[in-house]
Amino acid sequence: MTPTSPRPRPAPATFRRRAVALVGALALSGLTTAGLAAPADATPVLPSAPTRPSAPLAAPTTPDLGPNVTLITPAMAQADVQAKLDAIAARQVPNQFGEERDAILFAPGTYGSAATPLIFQVGYYTEVAGLGRNPGDVVINGAVNVYNQCEKAADGTESCIALNNFWRSMSNLTINPTGGKDCRANTEFWAVSQAAPLRRVDITGLTSLMDYCSAPPQYASGGYLADARTKAVTNGSQQQWLTRNSEIGSWSNGVWNQTFSGVEGAPAQGFPDPPYTTLAQTPASKEKPYVYIDARGAWQVFVPKAQKNSSGPTWTDGPTPGKSLPLSTFFVARPSDSAKTIEKQLSKGRNLLFTPGVYGIDRTLHVRKAGTVVLGLGIATLTAEKGAVPIRVSEVPDVDIAGITIDAGTKNSSALLVIGTGKGHGPTASRPTAVQDVFFRIGGPHVGKADTSLVVKSDHVILDDIWAWRADHGEGVGWKVNTADTGVKISGDDVTATGLFVEHYQRYNVIWTGERGRTVFFQNELPYDAPNQAAWKHGKTLGWAAYKVGDDVRKHELWAGGSYIYTNVDPTLHLSHSFEVPDRKGVRLHDLVTVSLNNAGTIDHVVNDTGDAATPKEGGSTIVDLVAYPVG
Template sequence: MSIHPLPARSRRRVAPALAVAAALITVTSAAGAAQAAPMHEVDPFAPDFGPNVTIVDSATPLEEVQAILDELADAQVDAEMSTARHSVLFLPGAYGTAADPLQARVGYYTEVAGLGASPQDVDITGKIEVYNRCLEGGGTANCLALVNFWRTISNLSLEVNGAGQDGCRGSANFWAVSQAVSMRRLDVSGGNLSLMDYCTAGPQYASGGFIADSRLPFVVNGSQQQWLTRNSVVAGWSNAVWNQVFSGVEGAPDDAAFPNPPYTTLDETPVSREKPYLFVDADGRYAVRVPEAQTGTRGITWADGETPGRTIPITDFVIARPGDSIGFINSKLAKGKHLLLTPGVYGVDSSIHVKRADTVVLGMGHATLTAVDGAVPIRVADAPGIVVAGVTIDAGTIESPILLQVGKPGNGHAKKVDPANPITLSDVYFRVGGPHVGKADTALEVNSDHVLIDHTWVWRGDHGVEGFTEGINGDTDRWNTNTGRTGVVVNGDDVTATGLFVEHFQQFNTVWNGERGTTVLYQNELPYDPPTQADWTRPDGTLGYAGYKVADGVAEHTLYGGGVYVFNQNNPSIVTENGFEAPEGDGIRLHHIMTVNLSAGTILHVVNGIGAAADTTVIGAPIYLTDYPLP
């Protein structure tokens, strides 16, 4: 997401210390290679999650808990491209009081989660927040949330209390974030939730985001450009900027006046499955709850008791750390174990193979798999019920053909899949470049049918610490070095995406070849960095690549709430023909789509030659189409 100003729009243990850095450790598949000692036995009452997981007990003095959270936040609040990864987990109980609230900030690569079977089992009085980063004037100016990525909060109850904060800070719980940030299974009350930070100097821009399975107070959308709220309850919603989507949300605003405001509201979510979550049962045993998939859903899953699904004892997982070999991990998966990736950065030189039906791969604290020697970090078989969640996958310095492959290509759509038990990807994020040079042909390839993608950010970095110099902000070097041609390719039929964010790839960002695909919120930025128009022209002479491409032979496809943004900062004269491309036909429906110019470059049309140009005469002013094909 752009870091440039945009036009205004309106009781188990407490870790004694926090490890605030972790080096990438290359894991190998060779027998006998050096590696960390595998963890063969798991204590169900006290599993060893490694040094980067802090488990907090309500018997711990509040000032101790506060100090832990403050130390972690101070270390991570500016650590955008660091290798540190952390989870802070709260055991069931109450934390903070009205007179002495617990107030925490959440920095990069940090997960804050409750360990209750219900969100109400962990009751926090206070605030859990993300503020703007002020990037100029010694931390006093150019304050925004456009690069507030990679953090998670889930499975707890929050009674908002700003006691001791100044008047503005005390006015809401601030969650000023952008992509790769999720809020799940929350019960928030006692004050407003603001998705922007209006307490700092300007410009206060934000570009998120995702909420699911949560009960929320009044929400101030503020400067958030786009947002998906799915299967939740809201007391109210204040406004919209470009593209706010509500799916299966009780209390969602009506969208009849689109695009003023630009709301897109679905009464029910077509296909949903909530993300697996770690919890502690009444006897103190750890387990993972895996919610079941559902269709036609609305509201929260925990309103009337336990979220429907199945429980997997922690002893059925292999608990991995950086340094465990891929051979060790794959041997455990082949024998029926599930995989829990503890926080850290894993160098992966051969594929993790997830083959058995109903296998769960769950990452903690933004566990990150980095491709080594051109490997494909994860391959998922055509088998029902596999879930991959909470994992970040990075391209390495040698090009990988794919970073995550779901199903084998050309398999004729394997019949092993089950529409009632879809393969599911939840909070799975991808990066090509940013913290280091990255190269991948395609980030995510989906070949299986009946796959659910529930919140992903697929990012070819528009900025980073690679040291590029040539071009505007090093963009010419970036274009030639951080090569990522396609973000997402969907070949399977009946694939659903709820929260699909894909940015900056060098050809089509998303290509949908399968039939009966459905996307609920799509957000895309075209690449900033093409050096010339020739670099951004197709072999057939078409100017540029659409941000969302439904293949010409597809007969049925539906998109609700989509946006394609242009900011060709490296060469503002570059032109893109269409933001979206799709075949014509009765089975094609693109509902509430838009393009917008962020200050450089041009998109001539919204879709298929229809819609006015998003150019520098309408900076920040979206060009909307209510429906395509036109009525």
């Protein structure tokens, strides 16, 4: 989480690679966080929905997914649907560290209309997903929104931000942004920060990643969009954002680093002004598995096929390539199930579906079988107990670990998730193991301790939207309380990370010693709470780099890396450099930004001894850009 941010950089003219028709479009030639005017014509307009396959031939037999899964069907009265969704939002929107978890699953069909749109909010620990094979199978005429959270000061002034809007998701449906009033008319709002992905969505009208309709300052801090199609997108105050393998109509502006990888319609490379990093293709990707109902009414889990050097959504030219697994091949876990019970099912070679809830894991869950899928619904959360490592994956290929949060417990764990052993024959380029939408927490809901959050020893692993967070607020927070050295350690070769968010760890946030590693988009905040320089240094080096590439590595590449310092306990602290890499021809970094936030903390250099210092600035922040390393 970023405590504050500067106002967005002046927006360039809205980029259009091809002509798009936008009814009531919002012109953003000079965005500021003071607020935006609503479209002049706020009359609800219903764009054409994609062609939708026919409904299932038979009524689906609903599996028992527990009390925290809400199934919405076209047969339900809209008033009842609205009441259910509003009740979940009322509970979850303010529930940052609660134990409630929710999955809202829409059966194939159409919901809402131009006359009576379906509009609701998504709060903490809430997953909204369509149950179709493709996004066009579930159509919502309305909006599924995340807004700023507002607080009132003692003098009555209101402050509204999205900096803490974490732990929620939306996927596999079409939204026709319809209805709403005044500033919020006909727009899909998704004002979020980390751990709030959008996947497999088709948004046919305006999308805003910033809630510009509330009181200021309206800051937002990071997000992720993949395998999606949109029209006009307002980036707004989003400090950093990754869009991967998607299609967009236009993009309004940028703040520090906005990244596009394999995105049709993306703005051209422009870093640092505008701060766009654009890759024509994504080097390696594997979309997240998802639950759907097939034409016979049977529940399945679809596992997309891995891709290399790809661009665009997987579903716009036909169904997503991959394979379906019957839900009967999964052990459907409940929070009341013990780790011993869950481990026994894994040992039988079954896949694993965590229903929404919080699970106490007092022994390691071992994934031993190639092709195993471990999938969470509703931000299912595993909490380490007795110092256990909650999940270990053997040296086997084609495993997916997706859609879960893993919390450290009060007794120190050596790690929270370990992929592979580094010995034997495991994942390959054609059968990679993937970790998608997996989030780690050290502190926040309670005291947590772990040496490292994520350890990757296997080759050919894809890390897709990872947030490893040593908590800077909440319960159990303090330099000697929620202790954690490193967020991510990677020793496997040919590992690709797309969307790597790692924050506040006490030593190196990322250590990468494997060969031919690639990262597309890295976002980092350094620890806020180091008590003094003596506690945060090693040898003659001040602090610990955010991103460390091993001294013996011969080939590594990073695109779009951001590292920010805010040392509010001791504002005089220095970090020697945010990125530390060996000086070799094969090690290359592109489009880096360092920031000193809120007059607290200094980053002396960007990479090694290269790059200007990001120094404290009273009343604001200092931004330093470095286009390439090695320079020239």
